[in-house]
């Protein structure tokens with residue numbers, strides 16, 4: 624059975640934010656329900672049928688501790704959404720692990736993301752094969768499609784849609800203000816992982832880069848899909864609160880596991 628594990632559900636700063644003493648950051652330090660490492664997920668086939676290659680989406684600066692949290696010794700394959708530090712900061716450590724294990728890691732990303740990563744970490748190519756996703760790829764039995772999405776003030780990110788056996792899901796951690804064509808691959812999904820940094824972000828729109836929960840719910844009402852998990856959450860989100868989110872939405876928690884492809888989830892509409 625395929626499953627997705629949330630390795631981290633935080634925004635670029637993680638929770639607690641290093642400089643912050645707000646209630647959420649304080650709770651994260653003292654108890655830890657709101658403790659959030661930088662966003663990434665693990666996809667695990669685990670059924671030994673040869674189509675179940677394990678891979679991660681994104682490799683932020685918490686990669687090493689996320690591996691320890693899960694008791695994982697190595698993941699050989701990564702999909703990267705965009706070349707911002709909170710999504711690629713763990714790549715040098717991952718490449719070092721490839722080196723010490725004597726394996727060549729496989730890093731899949733869109734062509735322009737690969738070029739940026741190679742510019743930032745020029746030594747990675749010794750231990751990593753860079754593989755472009757632009758024309759579509761097959762990974763762990765999934766047909767994988769990447770496309771460019773608006774990341775507001777921060778430029779562009781990419782989202783991934785994965786299809787297998789009539790089940791489809793997508794990972795879209797860093798997006799805002801999606802245009803009609805950017806929403807197209809999200810229609811009719813069984814499951815979506817969507818970034819929502821704030822519950823209601825008050826900053827001026829032109830300075831923002833990720834949906835808030837209010838806007839995300841509007842988007843989801845339009846998309847009419849199965850189940851959605853919110854990730855990439857800042858210290859604005861307190862997981863102890865009930866935000867009265869629409870049916871079919873779950874705030875993802877670190878370590879949460881979601882079965883992929885086994886359940887046809889109920890439609891929201």
Ligand SMILES: Nc1ccn([C@@H]2O[C@@H]3COP(=O)(O)O[C@H]3[C@H]2O)c(=O)n1
Nearest residue numbers: 634635636706707708709710777832
């Ligand atoms: N060119 C850039 C721009 C931004 N960044 C990092 O990505 C984060 C996105 O959210 P933020 O809160 O704006 O902080 C950004 C930088 O850490 C980055 O690594 N490279």
